[in-house]
Amino acid sequence: MAVTKSAKIIGKFTFKRGVHPPHRKKFSEDAGIRAVTLLAGSTVVVPMVQHIGAPNKPTVEKKQEVTAGQEIGSSEAFVSAPVHSPVNGVVQNVTAMNHPLGRKVLSVVISVGEQQPDQQQWKQFPADFDAQKYDSETIINATRQAGVVGQGGAAFPTAVKLKPNPEKPVDTILVNGCECEPYLTSDHRLMIEAPGPIVAGLQLAMRAAGATKGIIAIEDNKPDAINSILSCIKDTNQIQLAICKTKYPQGGEKQLINAVLKRVVPTGGLPLDVQVVVSNVGTLSSLAWAVVENRPVTQRIVTVTGAGVKSPGNFRVPVGMMLSDLLEQAGGLTDDAEKVLLGGPMMGPSTPTLDVPILKGTSGITVLTSGDIKRQQATACVRCGRCVDYCPLKLVPTRIAHAVKARDIEMALDYDLLACMECGCCSYVCPAQIPLLQYLRAGKQFARDIKK
């Protein structure tokens, strides 16, 4: 497919280093987003922690009836985001449940009731929408109340990100539509099927943060998404579309800022330090609905993909739905399915159990088969320097890994262990199959333990 020519398009941009993993998007890129409905009597689990920041406190009790969209957990803390019930039903229990992060987290368990509201439409945005009608405070309050968090994975509360800071003004909102993770197509499908809310969300975010420029960045392997977004921004001011080369991790915050705006985020700093806020397309879509209709974040798009699921696809999933139920919607696991990832294969953690809920930050479920997984014994580091050559942050992974192996955390920290964003390029390219990133993660844990 050819990209339509337009003055709105800038690019192509890219960053230095990084890797080219296989795309593997074919499984689900042409599958339209399908709404998932929960069966009456099934359970949803809504953890109180689905974001970076203070955990929520449950605001409902056992046996209490809840309605879809009702707030069931909130916190007074500044950096936090409330959670809402995705369904009408009865609170079965308020207890610690399995959380995708691996530990148990206080969650509200809801039994799905018989009567459910109709599916809300989420693709067409009102034609008379005008971002100028909303002021910054209104937008930020609505965003906060709806519990909008970054849907790209890190799940940082969006209201906190957008709140104007007089010391650090923002000039650009950069929209991340790169989706550089192999397999995942949720953002891709959202951009094709519902570009309106994304662009509206961007306009609202620009108003909220006082930014004068909005740039939507998309990798060049998604021409249909580029055309779809383009048709929505052609009548807007101040919004541009940046085409980026397909490369991993193009969608990494620091890489994207560096590629498109040529600015360098200082180590340990935030995009805010270089006058930028980066937001994922799904996040902005949620933000738009939150502001215009006060719609809380109780649904999100999740790609269920990989050779290990029988019928891969993209689903609009109630947040809190059990992973096992969602996999059933995708036809279930194949016999040779071996690894279930919460996210893509480069950064997604693998889960030991299917008994975990889908969170606001879960962008995909990738199921790998025994054929996909090559288990190889790590051999000695031959100092080939590939991890150094490909590290997008210009670290020296092999040195850090060796330091961690020798429990020399001071040396690891000196080699900027904490700057690592865990993209996994080092492990990906290592010819000796050394799990470099695993060492680095362990090192970060050791560093935290020492700090205590």
Add this chain to the structure above:
Amino acid sequence: MAEQSDKSNKQDAKILMVSSSPHLAEAGTSKRIMFEVVIGMLPAVAMSVYLFLDYAAVVLISSVLACVVTEWIFNAVRKRPQTTGDGSAIVTGLILGLSLPPSLPWWAVVLGAVVAMGVGKMVFGGLGSNIFNPAMVGRAFLMACFGMMMTTWTIPLLQQETIINEDGTEEVVAITQATPLGQAKAAIRAAADDEKNNIDRNTCYTIEVDGQWKDMFMGNISGSLGETSTLCWLVGGLFLLFRRTITYHIPLAILATVTFISAIVWMINPDVYANPMVHLSGGGLMMCAFFIATDPVTCPLSKLGRVIFGIGIGALVMLIRLVGGYPEGVMYAVLLMNSVTPLLDRWTRPTPLGGHAGAN
């Protein structure tokens, strides 16, 4: 509720694999790198066998076998898992063998190989832990022990045949001759001697060696097994670059430095110093640039480090060739630069994108 626990039991029956991300990996392995290096050396191996026939075969086979067996014995004695399959011993064996003169007896080759693998590599802890290029350690050992044998150069047997026919004798002897670089050295010495004794011969000392560079390029000269044909190393080296087994930094830095220095001295005094083509295609320079200096274990990690490393080798090679006591200096240049690799790693450590964390 009961129904649900049944369901989750059923799913839990499937045991899922858990591991740290990333869950994908590039196809390359260390083993593949080693065998690509071996493939890259095949043209030079073929050329050496073509030129020196059984001499070459004996040296190469005994060198490779001795290297592999030494590694095997060290692993067995230390009760470590066997690593002979990773191909690194074969690479070391080939590089060592190709850097030796064809007339070296097999037992000397074996001795060199044992030192290369044992002292050069295994005592440090095996692959990835050694400081010096093992093959060069082995060669340095042989140079120290058997200096005479190590500097006796048989001319290629092909060339030998024609010479014998012209002489009219039927006797087949290995004819030895100074290498082109040896001749270049002799020219420098002769010029120095003449100057000391105030003799002005008003001649070009290097006329003989300057005309030889075409033969040197093709390989029809005397020298170590692998230092004869520049062409073969270029082909093999380009293969490695193409396969991305090595990066261009070290070869380019070495060759550029050698060209630069040899061009300057040649322009200053072409009568005494051999031309840059002789220096580029002479000795083991090409082999060194693409196959010896690029040994990942003993070269710096960062790109800048590799460039400095290459410049250092190029400069040392030229220093030894022009001023030092030996006609050829690749081996010592590599060993000397190997010793500063840890230092270079520290000096050229890349600054992270966004600066050091400590700076904030």
